[in-house]
Amino acid sequence: MVSGLFLSALALGYLGLLFAVAFYGERRSVYPGRARLRPYIYSFALGVYCTTWTFFGAVGTAVRDGWSYLPIYLGPALVFIFGMPFLLRLVAVARAHNITSIADLISSRFGKSPALGTLVTLIALTAAVPYLALQYQAVGTSIDVLTGSRHAEASWYADASLWVALLMALFAVLFGTRQLDVTEHHEGVMLAIAFESVVKLLAFVAVGTYALLNLDGSIGLGATKLADLQGIFSLDFAASTVLAAAAIFCLPRQFLVGVVECADPADLRTARWVFPAYLGLFSAFVVPIVLLGLGSGLADRHHPDAFMLVLPMERGAPALAVLAFLGGLSAATAMVIVASIALATMITNDLLMPLLWRSRWLRSAWGPDVGTVVLWLRRATIVALALLAYGYHRMTSAPASLAYIGLLAFAAVAQFAPAIVAGLYWRGATRAGVLAGLLVGFIVWIDRLLLPAFGTSAIAASPLLEGALYAVAANVAALVLVSRIRGVTFRERMNATTFLRGALPAYTTADAGGARVGDLLAVAERILGPQPAERAMRDYFEQAGRRPPRPGDAADRGLLQTMERVLAGAIGASSARLMFTHALRGRGIAAEEVAELLDETTQELRFSRQLLQATMENVSQGIAVADSDGRIVAWNRRYIDLFDYPEGTVHVGCPVADLIRFNAERGEFGDGNPDVQIGKRLAHMRAGTAYVVQRERRNGRVYEMRGQPMPDGGYVTTFTDITDFKRKEQELREAKQTLEQRVEERTRELQSALEAQQDAKQLAEHANETKTRFVAAASHDLLQPLNAARLFASALVERSGDAGVREIAGRIDSSMRAAEEVLDDMLDMARLESGTMRADLIDFPLAEAFEHLERQFGPLAERRGLRLRVTRPRWHVRSDRVLLRRILQNLVSNALRYTQRGGVLLGCRRRGNHLVVEVWDTGPGIADQHQRAIFEEFMKLDRPSPWGEQGLGLGLSICDRIARLLDLQLGLRSIAGRGSVFSVRIPLGVERPAEAPESAVPAGPVLPSSLVGLTVLCIDNEPEILDGLRSLLTRWGMKVLTATDAMSALRHAASDRPSLVLADFRLSKSDPDGLELLVALCGEGNGGPSGVLVTADHSAELAQRARDLGFPMLRKPVKPAALRALLGALAAQHDTPAS
Incomplete structure (x- = not known):
């Protein structure tokens, strides 16, 4: 037996892995970089169809009834192989109408009926509860089989199915309610479901292969069971196949995965062979498992649904049994997750939200954050579904087979098939007929199938498949009968067109009443004339990709709207409506329906007219439109404003010639003959030629007039005020004339500025050189007497035997040394500022500089009771030998100056192609707010040296400037009260033969x-x-x-x-x-x-x-x-x- 704790840990670990796969799919989309994977992920995600029924129950069905297990695989495979046109139409309609669930599809097809959506949701919920119970029963039984316990017979809190239900509900909440918008494609969910499909297939094939390899002579009973082929030709076999075929598009989870989540209808072409092959592998490996199980006598000791687990356990392969458990867990988890997402969406949208939204108090309590409420409703719905399914599992009189529960659910969702098929293919289906069919079929399903499962049916329980056929037959009969009796309303006919038009392979002309093509043509010819009417009708059929019909053919809705729109352009919307109403009333269409048919076109025309008028009023040009007779038919306010027309001068039907004469008499065309100007413009309009002219008015404004003929006669003229443009043009013309002169003047100014700049540069360089020479001379002159003084002091120290004299001489020498350091700092700063300090980059051993510093500062550290530790680096660096030593001297000197106890460390670390030299001290440290300021000139902190040394505050500033000169990085880390670390990042050099030191x-x-x-x-x-x-x-x-x-x-x-x-x-x-x-x-x-x-x-x-x-x-x-x-x-x- 297998440890229950191990199985629990394995299940939890697998669920965690599944969530990680989904999280990866959502955060790092697989499709953009690997678009070719999408059809295969979609195809394997369809494997959510294979639940614990097909994983465990198919073997049990084969053990009991032979080939009766085959329909659950055969039905969906036949749909994908031979029903591809139906699937393509279903996906196309769902994408066109933004369908999110099967309830949404059926209600939208029949006028977005809330009653239909509610009924479909209730049926789906009733069907899902036994199916969810099936998953919990199967996983709980699997745990019992592997652990040897019997939790199902214990109290409810010891039942493994309960904890399986709660774990799957929790996982479904985490998995399926992370976002509100259900219309978005759930790439993470699809990737996780595809992953589970692969896992359960591998597990099933592994057990089947194991059985195939271990078949021996003891398979007689199994061979006898499968040798009976009479069941294949029975009515039950055919009925089971039909139910399974309907389930592939009627189950809410299959509709979600196969239709809603189909990102591209082309993916169905890949699924057409991948998914049937997937089902074929399952159906094929059932045979060796059944043969070996029956041959081993398992049927006498175990339930047939447990063969997948018992067979490897009893034959000494517990690892394979655990793999089979993992496959069954994958099958159950995939179904629960997807079904919970689909059902929670349907229940929330079609049941809970409409009820709760009627409560004014709830609406005010929610406020604007309705999305959070919806998410919590979905999560609560998932938990409630789990508990409801578990309750069903406990209430049933006896544990039913997995196949029975699966067919029970299939029979319930099969009630959706007549509504879906009729909605996609039959224009005569009505909302009342679909509602009646669903109600009758659902009632028969409850009476004949659901109640017997509880043992409370009022009549003898009929065989399951017989009851399923009764329910579907009653559904179809009620749908057809009520639809025929009630008749299709005009609104239902129009709504059906939106679902059937794009999906039909060839356009089917609807009977828009009894109106004929010839009737519409005759009406249009009376208004428009023969040629325009025929051209309008011919254009309509060419755009629809159809041959022109005969006059006696029935007219469709699109032709009615097109011809009404054409007539409205000539005689107005009201007159066009009146003409068609009169013409069509005698053909069997009621006046109310004709008005409803043409109302949409009238609204479109009114909107187009308002849109056109709004567009004309919001452009900066003046616009005037004349008909073919030279009369004004449209204009905008800008046109009136540009020419200052008095109120009432411009009106519909006003001759263009009158407006031109009005402007000519006001002197807008100069002193010329007004008749000539009028004739010239009317000639353009009559000839239909375009023109562009610019004219300056008396007030100095300049207008550009553009005339353009219209295709069907008439003329459009636009008037643009280009006064500002002409003014800019004149300014540019004047600027061009004076450009050369201004360029020459500017050139002279620039030349003078450059010469002045050159003189200033030379003066600055001369001043800098003078300063440098002065500083050098001054430093030399100052250092000469200091040198003599230090020599005398040293001689005095060595000659005198008096300790007091030696002490005084030592202090004199110390003071001279401090003055020397101040002068060195000032000289270095002057050289850095003047730019005379140059870097001589060479490769040299860093140990040379370290040894020099140790010799220089070692005695000083020893006198002060400090420990100076200097490492021995083995690397060469590339830098200036003298300037780098100067930086390190300053850093070590500063460290010894401010360190009272402890010591100073000089070391280095390699960092890639660089060496980081660090000077550590145990001094007082530097506060964060001062760490940038100490690199500035003459910056000294208010903290004296414990050794009485003083400086000008130039040491670190010189280090910083030399570091920049050498392109080195100077760093500082310090903690007040604990010490400081100064660092210099130096490039590594190439090792060269050792050289003698400078001074030998x-x-x-x-x-x-x-x-x-x-x-x-x-x-x-x-x-x-x-x-x-x-x-x-x-x-x-x-x-x-x-x-x-x-x-x-x-x-x-x-x-x-x-x-x-x-x-x-x-x-x-x-x-x-x-x-x-x-x-x-x-x-x-x-x-x-x-x-x-x-x-x-x-x-x-x-x-x-x-x-x-x-x-x-x-x-x-x-x-x-x-x-x-x-x-x-x-x-x-x-x-x-x-x-």
């Missing part, structure tokens, strides 16, 4: 003893700097030579042969610069002294030039530690012998 300074520390005894030549034009260098270098044990110009330097080099040369870049104007002097002193070989360029010029061009010549460079003010390290490295190289 070794990584390890240099011992001061390596400098002892070395001779160093210091060259600078500032004596204070030379004194500072002498004091510092002498303290390190070096012999110091000084020179203030090139001549002194060359003499010292020749006489004292120094080992090292320190040269300033800017010397006196008469001397070469420092690099040229270093080349002269040091030469290019290895035997000369080593040279170092010491300068206050921080330009990238000078640094590149020094690198190209092979000289390391120190920037002023010189840091003693950096100077000592560099001199130690050079001394080591100088002492190493050449290899």
